[in-house]
Amino acid sequence: MSRFIRLYEKKRGDRRTGSKAFGNLGEALFFGFFFVIGCAAFAFMFWMLLWPEWRANRQFAETTATIEDRTLGVGAASGDSGPTYRPEFRIRYTIDGKTYTQDKVYAVTGIYSDDKQIAQATVDSFQVGQEYPCWYDPINPERVVLVRGYSGWLYLFLLIPLSFIVIGAGGLIYTLLRWNTSAERQAVLTQRAAKLDLFDLDRANREYPTVPADVNVTNSPGTTLAYRLPMVASTGWTLFAVALACVFWNGIIAIFVTMAIRSIARGEPDWFLVVFVTPFVAIGVSLVVYFVREVLVHTGVGPTRLEISAHPLAPGECYDAYLSQAGRLTMNSLEVWLACEEKATYRQGTDTRTETRQVYLERCFVREGFEIHQGLPFESRCQVRVPEQAMHSFRADHNEVRWKLVVKGSVAGWPDYSREFQIVVNPNDGHDQA
């Protein structure tokens, strides 16, 4: 055992937190437990429900029985729920000249239910002394039922053991595959699983691994050029959140401000309250100013549209871009910039830390000192050139290199605004671009 599972490990180079094999054993036992429980529960339900009903419907033979007695069977109460009920009949029937009498006959599963009314109604529907069809087991004629069919809704309960089996088997397989596997081998197994894409949605991504798919762009045709670029962030939700914070904060502060003002009006100023509430009022006012600013930007500055002649882009190539800016604005300047930034995410303990760094910035377009009129958007074209040996777009779980076009507007008397449009740059490998 110690040959295969070391219970401890020494440190060599990269540190270890303990025996990987021992941890894997624990994991395997954990998932194995789920799997075993699931199998046992499924087997139990199959034996008690599935199999008997199937036999009753497919293999039992029909004959006629006479009802000798009928009663409402009462089952034991479980937990907090009351007693349960089922119809029970004593019947007499004849098979091959032999007469059988059986008690507590109804359905093959013999399940109780807590609905007394339905059970009683079933009992009442059979008359003592009358004959009714019944079905008996040819293998064991003493086994007989008065009704057949399937307890449809009960089969939903099979989902419970099935989910245990799936979780347990999946986890067990995953653990066994990872047992004593190197990081490289685990990565390969994960990548192979990820490649099982039945709908082949990510074909472009396989040609250029780690380059983000440009589906969001290429399924958005432009009206002037080939593609319309989607804007990165929607300000709608930001605005809503700021509004909510504004109302909530100022609503609470208003109570204290009112109390402070009343105390002053009474001639008995509560200076402690006044001093205490002042910084909170300042925060509230800042929130309102920020909210108003965002509203001005959001409503005053109309939609910005950016279209491009081709996508994805390639290093060293030149592309046409079409800019449309709506609104009723006096523009100090309107610019389009091509930018590239790196983004790194580090998660340790309770801290998630994301940092971005800009590594390329070039202005593609600028217009200064002009008016945009309501209903008549400003339109212009420009050239976007990706540098010859630019790094391509890259996206991994925690690290990114992303390219974007940024429209920056400086509006007279209003806050400046900036809108980003993500683009994808492919590697420069000499292949034909889209």
Added chain:
Amino acid sequence: MTAGPLPRAANPFSTRFVRPGAIPYLFPTGLAVDTLLESFPPGARAQIVGPHGSGKSTLLTCLTEALKSAGRTTCRFDLHDGQRNMPPGWVKQACHAGADTIIVDGYEQLSWWNRWRLSRDCRRRTWSLLVTAHADVGLQTLLRVAPTIDDAQAVVARLLAGTEPLVGSDDVAECFAATGGNLRETLFALYDRHERRARGANNATVPSTPPRR
């Protein structure tokens, strides 16, 4: 962008060199991991308290290994931002691992109800409990972690061992002061300084290999 690829030695402050477990916890003089273990007998419930980036996770990693060497079986749970509950099935996981010590990194994230349940479950099974938190959470304090400038200097010296240092003790002092004593942010700030100087140094022939240890 400058022309031509220039393979260089790895930045010694990259995350793969500074993450918990990559560098050992440097105990202050007079304190060793064995001393801490003596204060944490089986069945004890204790906390390691310290601000962000003070080395709690690194210390926890060190203590976990020491506990295993001492013959105790641990089961560790790392709680991330906003995680108010223990992971589903954690008790079963710990039982099947045969754990006698539960370790929770980020304990203060748990709601008071889940903290109570965690304590109750550990008490019932006579499990030891060792947690990290940014502030006192009412358990016995095993260690209060507050890195000093000397600690930062020692960590950086360890990271720079066997490399061509581009940052000095003055840089460490400046970054440590600028980040308010947050050791993790200090290392990130030193990353930037090292990177800036390496780019300015024009080391065209240095191969792209990790620093020797």
Added chain:
Amino acid sequence: MNSSPLRLQLDDPPAVYQPGNMLTGQFCLEGVTPADIRAVEVSVLWNTEGKGEQDMSVHYFERIEPQNGDPVDFRQPQRFRTVLPNSPLSYDGLIVKINWLVRVRVFLARGKEIVSEAPFWLGTVPRASEVAP
């Protein structure tokens, strides 16, 4: 001085490889009894480095194990080859770097491992410079 028993080298490595180039090399193991070697894995992979968590992906992977109980003689050079992909290209960024390397991992008895790496450069992306926003 390399005292590792695992010798790994690329064949006449150019200054840079390009996407679609054939990467070839060999490795051998000296001073280790073949019977002690449980398996050897050869990987061509990329990983990231910098201020984010490390990401990694394997482009080429081969695991060599004893066949029918006969140990492989790793004292003889074992060759590997693969066509390099279109991306990601090696990148020397500010806070994100992408490194390509060949890694050979030898699994010995009793859970011991020997690892050797040979980095290489894919593509001609120049070093990034910081730009003020």
